[in-house]
Amino acid sequence: MTAKRIDGKAFAAGVRARVAEEVARLKEGHGIVPGLAVVLVGEDPASQVYVGAKGKQTVEVGMASFEHRLPAETSEAELLALIDRLNHDPAVHGILVQLPLPAHLNADLVINALDPAKDVDGFHISNVGRLGTGQKSMVPCTPLGCLMMLRDHLGSLSGLNAVVVGRSNIVGKPMAQLLLGESCTVTVAHSRTRDLAAVCRGADILVAAVGRPEMITGDFVKPGATVIDVGINRIERDGKTKLVGDVDYASAAEVAGAITPVPGGVGPMTIACLLANTLTACCRANGLPEPQGLTA
Ligand code: NDP
Numbered sequence: 001m002t003a004k005r006i007d008g009k010a011f012a013a014g015v016r017a018r019v020a021e022e023v024a025r026l027k028e029g030h031g032i033v034p035g036l037a038v039v040l041v042g043e044d045p046a047s048q049v050y051v052g053a054k055g056k057q058t059v060e061v062g063m064a065s066f067e068h069r070l071p072a073e074t075s076e077a078e079l080l081a082l083i084d085r086l087n088h089d090p091a092v093h094g095i096l097v098q099l100p101l102p103a104h105l106n107a108d109l110v111i112n113a114l115d116p117a118k119d120v121d122g123f124h125i126s127n128v129g130r131l132g133t134g135q136k137s138m139v140p141c142t143p144l145g146c147l148m149m150l151r152d153h154l155g156s157l158s159g160l161n162a163v164v165v166g167r168s169n170i171v172g173k174p175m176a177q178l179l180l181g182e183s184c185t186v187t188v189a190h191s192r193t194r195d196l197a198a199v200c201r202g203a204d205i206l207v208a209a210v211g212r213p214e215m216i217t218g219d220f221v222k223p224g225a226t227v228i229d230v231g232i233n234r235i236e237r238d239g240k241t242k243l244v245g246d247v248d249y250a251s252a253a254e255v256a257g258a259i260t261p262v263p264g265g266v267g268p269m270t271i272a273c274l275l276a277n278t279l280t281a282c283c284r285a286n287g288l289p290e291p292q293g294l295t296a
């Protein structure tokens with residue numbers, strides 16, 4: 001069996017097109033322009049690339065983009081003052097603080113200073129609690145993107161066995177909460193899990209968010225399972241730098257029913273969901289109905 005390749009790049013383009021349509025409707029019908037502010041502290045090269053891509057795609061869907069690039073030596077007080085200004089700025093509906101922050105800044109303190117309604121990354125403690133208790137929240141972008149692709153591919157997820165490998169606050173835990181919300185039977189595996197391969201072989205849905213290149217091989221996969229590979233790992237192979245996931249695509253695709261590739265799977269969905277979250281936040285802030293299918 002060769003698995004169906006779930007094309008995250010095409011899916012993300014569809015989400016962005018949908019967001020762009022809704023943005024145009026907000027402008028024409030209500031004179032509202034959704035705005036996303038991205039805050040970057042320091043010169044981390046990967047973060048600079050992400051922030052650039054986010055700003056470009058924000059503008060492409062017709063939203064306003066506000067970029068705040070601050071020097072690495074910015075103090076906590078200065079950063080908190082900026083966040084306070086953005087919290088109170090009516091043109092800003094979403095705020096994203098690019099992580100990681102330089103070591104002298106307390107990321108938890110900074111994230112929890114955001115207005116939870118503008119926390120489009122879904123990392124504020126109030127949004128984490130809301131997601132955990134099944135209340136309306138801002139949902140972290142990467143797991144939201146995984147959920148959208150799973151719904152699209154499988155329809156109802158109810159009753160399926162889901163295994164999430166990884167228990168980080170930004171991917172593994174919120175992913176597990178979302179799958180529980182879809183009435184899956186959820187197992188969260190991690191570095192102390194015994195016989196990981198056997199645990200994974202019980203999964204109808206297998207989500208890998210580990211950060212270890214190609215660790216999940218075909219013998220971890222139940223025949224016909226849907227495999228979502230969140231991992232992004234840079235490796236050297238044949239003298240070239242290559243991007244690979246946490247799943248060994250070649251062997252897993254022999255067994256799975258469907259699988260996301262790396263690159264071109266979950267990655268493009270993350271920014272698309274950031275835009276979807278900004279649109280959702282804007283609709284909520286203005287008391288307008290939320291577009292269907294763009295949130296959990
Ligand atoms: P973290 O390093 O925060 O978490 C990794 C998790 O994997 C931990 O819970 C860890 O367990 C678990 N783990 C590590 N080694 C093993 C092992 N040998 N067996 C089982 N579990 C293991 O990573 P993130 O969640 O932040 O990211 C995971 C991956 O997803 C990375 O490759 C990252 O680059 C990628 N990523 C991709 C995004 C995208 O847009 N597509 C966005 C965010 C992340 P323990 O808790 O016990 O240490």
